[in-house]
Amino acid sequence: MQDYLLPLNEPQREAVLYTEGPLMIVAGAGSGKTKVLTTRIAHLIHQGVDSFRILALTFTNKAAKEMKERIEVILGNHEARNLYIGTFHSVFSRVLRADAERLGYPSNFTIYDTDDAKSVIKSIVKELNLDDKVYKASFVYNRISTTKNNLYTYKEYRADNTIQQEDARSNRPMIGEIFEYYSKRCFKNGAMDFDDLLVNMYILLTNFPDVLAKYQHKFRYVMIDEYQDTNLAQYHIVKLLGALNENICVVGDDAQSIYSFRGASMQNIFQFQKDYEEVKVIKLEQNYRSTSTILDAANMVISKNENQIKKALWTEKESGEKIKLACSFTDNDEGKFVADAIMEQKLRNHFSNKDFAILYRTNAQSRAFEESLRRLGIKYRIFGGTSFYQRKEVKDYVAYLRILVNPQDEESLKRIINYPARGIGTTTLNKISIVAQEQNKTFWEVLCLATEAGIKGNTLTTIQDFVLAIRHFQSLLSKKNAYEVAFEIGKQCGIVKELNADKSVEGLARYENIQELLNSIKEYTETPDEEGEVVERSLGSYLQQITLLTDADQNNGEEEDAVKLMTVHASKGLEFPIVFLVGVEENIFPSSMSMYDRANLEEERRLFYVAITRAREKVWISYANNRYRFGSLISNEPSRFIDELPKALLDMSLAEKPTFKTTFVRSNPASNDHVIQQKKLIPKPTSTHNPPSDFVPDNPTNMKTGMKVEHQRFGIGHIISMEGSISNQVATINFGTMGEKKIMLNYAKLRIIE
DNA sequence: TGCGCAGGTGTTTTT
């Protein structure tokens, strides 16, 4: 037997050796699926399969990179370098670079990120004279995105009665029209958004039989990780690519499907088994990651879901510590509590910073933890939020580079034509836009012929200078490398000078970001090609690549000794010795956006499952009674998911009293803990009011100044005043001995008494 | 055309 097969258990080995024909690996959390995938690829190469002919699609670029490295270790050579491996989006963008022209796109097409796409939608809504409050960019974008991920074009969208009725009912009948304009505009700009990378790949394969044949022959083996998070477009592409050889191996876990908002459907898992006559299914059920306590808890929670493939995940590991439940008074206290707990664990049990992860449902929750960690001098690193390449100053600079490579890109052109300020305002911009529309020219073409567009005087000279400058840099590109050109742009256009002039903390950070951007270009373009390397190192490929970098990819190089902070989504595929899962409250986790129908709630539950199963040794679950949201204090109940955990696996000693760091005087220390414990497992120690058992909150829209209302925790009070917008009303309520409180009606549960 | 201020408005999750 080969050495690399020795560390595998029976089903793992079977999965590695089963190389021919369709294979589905159902891999539970922590069951060694990455190990199986890497060993499987290594085995293929070892058996003599040409490494250029293996395609592996992963969820993040970082995962791809790690897999490559692990394969190199197993094989002891650099064969893995030739693999086609990466995310769907990055692999397809590479394929499309080669064949984009057949679809009428330039090979240096620009990739629009979500912000770019929304900005295009905004201009279209404006051009069509529609109300931007009704046609909010994010709403329209999501709808278009979902449609495209289901492989619907704007034509089909506009022709579909059901869709049109839906839009009519939501009072947004023009979405189809916006969709059409948007598609045409992107095409004219030589730009693809994230979804276009999938859609156009699909079109390329279906409309050009020779291209399909080329890739079907090229990719003799196809492997897909995280299959439960693929969408319909991805499903069809994979099916097409694998149709010739049918050597398709998908790896997934329905229990970890958490991206339905992006069009992912775990239906693809079930469909896979129907698509091929002789599909082999292998289940990996032994968990090597977590203690049995953690695993039992996770299994118990996920068992509440109706929609799932039954699995029996087990472990040989010891039971370990119970899951600690911790209750804090406010979100700030929660931050301090977690930082203290980390400090204590470090001192008492000799853990290092890098052993800890703090996982939350939304990015906005990170702040309290950042502050408290900083105060204790604990090094931390946040993953996610606005990524480096989304920062304004970086995007502005990148826009210059995009224009050099693809002058059709109107979006980027608008970004930089007046940055740094050179006196070209909205008036001129609109004028050019109109001429461009009328004469069916690109924005750039009109700029080049500014005289004909009726532009005169100073503005004309400015535009002509701008055009000359861009052309100069374009020609420079053939003489100098991308880094040198980028550097020249910063210098000659005065961007660097302008940023350097701002000596504020933020200004300094912006300046440093630009230096970092230049460094990254230098590193990318000046890395010598290794033998056999298939990566292209032009400015065009650099620009496409950076747009597709994910949060998980930003971890540059060696692992540093820092506490990791990230959303539960971002933690997928990772593991940590100790996990703090925080903000585990109703309205937050599960999110108030997804708790009102079964499918959404089940996805939240899977998310909870993912969070817990990240931990190897210890899990702390934390919630706060009150937290600041939009500036005022709101109260949330502990999450229903806490109730779903087996009591025997919980250590509730820290949840009996909330940790107080805030100065707060309890008006009635002799609270009624015992009553509440009977009613609900989770103690609510701050309760000083005992609501009747039939307490039903009323609709907040009926509440008016002067009313007498009952709050579950604060008791009876009078509404003194109401403020805030209609969608987000804040009431000031006098609760007598409990004092005056500002309450957000959308979140609080209030009952009208009279 | 550009800047400063007031007011409104919004928070899932991400390629």
Place this chain on the structure above:
DNA sequence: CACCTGCGCA
């Protein structure tokens, strides 16, 4: 609370 937008003024 922060961020963004829109408006008024120089």
